[in-house]
Amino acid sequence: MSDDKSKNDADAVKGTGLNRRGFLGVSALTGAVLAGGTALGSAVFTRESWAAAAKDAQSKIHVAPGELDQYYGFWSGGHQGEVRIMGIPSMRELLRIPVFNVDSATGWGLTNESKRVLGDSARFKNGDCHHPHLSMTDGKYDGKYLFINDKANSRVARIRLDIMKCDKMLTVPNVQAIHGLRLQKVPHTKYVYANAEFIIPHPNDGSTFDLQDKNSYTMFNVIDAEKMEMAFQVIVDGNLDNTDADYTGKYAASTCYNSEKATDLAGMMRNERDWVVVFNIPRIEAAIKAGKFITVGEAKSPVVDGRKKDGKDSEFTRYIPVPKNPHGINMSPDGKYFIAAGKLSPTCTIIATAKLDDLFNDKLKDPRDVVVGEPELGLGPLHTTYDGRGNAYTTLFIDSQIVKWDIEEAIRAYTGEKVNYIKQKLDVQYQPGHNHASLTETRDADGQWLVVLCKFSKDRFLPTGPLHPENDQLIDISGDEMKLVHDGPAFAEPHDCVLARRDQIRTKKIWDRDDAFFAETVALAAKDGIKLESDNKVIHDGKKVRVYMTSMAPVYGINEFTVKQGDEVTVTITNIDKVEDVTHGFVMTNHGASMEISPQQTSSITFIADQPGLHWYYCSWFCHALHMEMVGRMLVEKA
Ligand code: CUK
Ligand code: CUA
Ligand code: CA
Numbered sequence: 001m002s003d004d005k006s007k008n009d010a011d012a013v014k015g016t017g018l019n020r021r022g023f024l025g026v027s028a029l030t031g032a033v034l035a036g037g038t039a040l041g042s043a044v045f046t047r048e049s050w051a052a053a054a055k056d057a058q059s060k061i062h063v064a065p066g067e068l069d070q071y072y073g074f075w076s077g078g079h080q081g082e083v084r085i086m087g088i089p090s091m092r093e094l095l096r097i098p099v100f101n102v103d104s105a106t107g108w109g110l111t112n113e114s115k116r117v118l119g120d121s122a123r124f125k126n127g128d129c130h131h132p133h134l135s136m137t138d139g140k141y142d143g144k145y146l147f148i149n150d151k152a153n154s155r156v157a158r159i160r161l162d163i164m165k166c167d168k169m170l171t172v173p174n175v176q177a178i179h180g181l182r183l184q185k186v187p188h189t190k191y192v193y194a195n196a197e198f199i200i201p202h203p204n205d206g207s208t209f210d211l212q213d214k215n216s217y218t219m220f221n222v223i224d225a226e227k228m229e230m231a232f233q234v235i236v237d238g239n240l241d242n243t244d245a246d247y248t249g250k251y252a253a254s255t256c257y258n259s260e261k262a263t264d265l266a267g268m269m270r271n272e273r274d275w276v277v278v279f280n281i282p283r284i285e286a287a288i289k290a291g292k293f294i295t296v297g298e299a300k301s302p303v304v305d306g307r308k309k310d311g312k313d314s315e316f317t318r319y320i321p322v323p324k325n326p327h328g329i330n331m332s333p334d335g336k337y338f339i340a341a342g343k344l345s346p347t348c349t350i351i352a353t354a355k356l357d358d359l360f361n362d363k364l365k366d367p368r369d370v371v372v373g374e375p376e377l378g379l380g381p382l383h384t385t386y387d388g389r390g391n392a393y394t395t396l397f398i399d400s401q402i403v404k405w406d407i408e409e410a411i412r413a414y415t416g417e418k419v420n421y422i423k424q425k426l427d428v429q430y431q432p433g434h435n436h437a438s439l440t441e442t443r444d445a446d447g448q449w450l451v452v453l454c455k456f457s458k459d460r461f462l463p464t465g466p467l468h469p470e471n472d473q474l475i476d477i478s479g480d481e482m483k484l485v486h487d488g489p490a491f492a493e494p495h496d497c498v499l500a501r502r503d504q505i506r507t508k509k510i511w512d513r514d515d516a517f518f519a520e521t522v523a524l525a526a527k528d529g530i531k532l533e534s535d536n537k538v539i540h541d542g543k544k545v546r547v548y549m550t551s552m553a554p555v556y557g558i559n560e561f562t563v564k565q566g567d568e569v570t571v572t573i574t575n576i577d578k579v580e581d582v583t584h585g586f587v588m589t590n591h592g593a594s595m596e597i598s599p600q601q602t603s604s605i606t607f608i609a610d611q612p613g614l615h616w617y618y619c620s621w622f623c624h625a626l627h628m629e630m631v632g633r634m635l636v637e638k639a
Helices: 003-013 027-038 047-061 112-123 281-289 353-360 407-414 516-527
Strands: 071-076 083-088 092-097 133-137 140-150 155-160 165-171 176-183 191-198 216-224 229-236 243-245 251-256 273-280 303-305 317-323 329-331 337-341 348-352 371-373 381-386 391-396 401-406 422-427 432-437 449-454 470-476 483-490 497-501 537-541 544-552 560-564 568-575 584-588 593-597 602-608 613-618 631-637
Touching (some): 047 470, 047 483, 133 497, 176 251, 251 329, 273 348, 281 303, 317 353, 329 381, 337 391, 391 407, 391 432, 401 432, 449 497
Parallel strands (some): 229 303, 560 631
Antiparallel strands (some): 071 083, 155 165, 251 273, 337 348, 381 391, 470 483, 537 544, 584 593
8 A cells, every 4th residue: 555545545534423333333343344445455555556547548538629528417416406517528517407496597486387386385595406317218218307306405306307397396294304216117107216214103193203203214215207196105124215216116225324213323323233214116006006004294206115014024025134324226237136235334235126025925045035145346446337337436435436347257156155245445536425337227238437426525626615525526437447537626515416328318408389388378468358469558457467478589579668556577588589599688776687588489578666766677698789878777666
């Protein structure tokens, strides 16, 4: 180990509050930890050799001016609440899609169209998204939707990939903190699987706060992807962390770190093992079809009980013990294995999907019989991803490394064979959470690029004060060796990302006039007898004023309108420009009103004209040489 390496190791630990080898604090596991941590030793990379390797790969990642990236990346914005579109391999940020946040540029959270999508939850100005995933048909991306969770306010949102806007949002009833989210892969994404993390009493009305009570539980939530309504919920033992789905459409599986139903850290680490819970989707559907379900609280969606009763499994679920406090669970692209990352254990647990039928038909003596491997990988394994060539790549949070390992060899090692399944360990900077290989969660996994989302950037960028960016790193995995090729600073906090081939995403260049996104606004205008593409008209309706106008660079259809102080003003603008990229904006100064109107789009915003006097409005998206002159005035008469 070179001095540089030890220094980097020491640096990696500083600031995490964690002692490199002390994280487990479980003496029984210490031997295994040390073995795992030194099984191969990492390839010794110094700062210089990283730089040399990166230079080597520069030609591969350099996307020259005028050229396009090979892949789309979709990044979660974490507790910033948005989704970010990236180009890979350049790692350039292309655009942001506001979802659980409020956005000044597009008017998300301000416009009437976005408020209709947000529904009741528009009162929340924050969100915390973790897991973006793309809809699939037959296990391949179909380019229709992206789904993402909101842990902060228990929501799931859908983004339409043709327009890159959030078009549906659902608050999941009777749960707290939607965390894990994955999609049904086969035959197509009919369901969104969403884990509610926290255990709460039912009803949660203050009559009890006891988590050990039999009416305290959390639920696995299944959402109809097309309607964006609850399909059903499953009550589980313990809590739920991450989830994934198989390639038959039959099974989904989730990790649980709080089988103890504890309320504090020590309690949550009490059991030597927690579990992976597997859901039998057809059995749940059949029970619901037969009317065998309950409802919870005010919600009408069906609920089934997937908890054990008197030590006996329900027909809907099986609980597979795994080492304590597991975190990520990831299905391999060949459909053979769910792999759960150990977190507190230096291992991953390999669960064979081929054995799940027998598990549910009670043909196995022990639920652990579905486990076909439990390789020791290193400290703090969190998430695993795949190259489609039989290798798995697991993030080691505490070791600040990616470990590349051979799945079949790890399975052979579990039977006692002497085989070194670890292929390489690569230092990353620093403390990685998720990693994601190109197309890894589809049948198309192509083993080209690996994105690693590091939680700490520390010394990798110019200092930015006490708050640091994250570090999203790009690794070339197309060859035998992983090569780090790019550091990309990111604002808080991309938990997870997905990569799709650029031909799998087909976007519109301009809006269709009959787009559902603003259909309700069009219908309201029709009630006023307005033809949005041509009419410029102000309608006074008591204390409500509706202003309809067109925009075409560099003018609005109306440059002066008069209202009374206290009127509620709705401005509806239709951009009749048909030229790609000519987006206009509308900002009413000193009224908190701002919105985007892209070519052929209709947008509307409502505000109170509470201040008498003259108020200028202007176009906020630079659209023309005379963009500054694209203005108008609202004249507010004293009440
Ligand atoms: S979780 Cu953040 S590193 Cu929310 Cu997918 Cu594992
Ligand atoms: Cu229209 Cu700027
Ligand atoms: Ca636990």
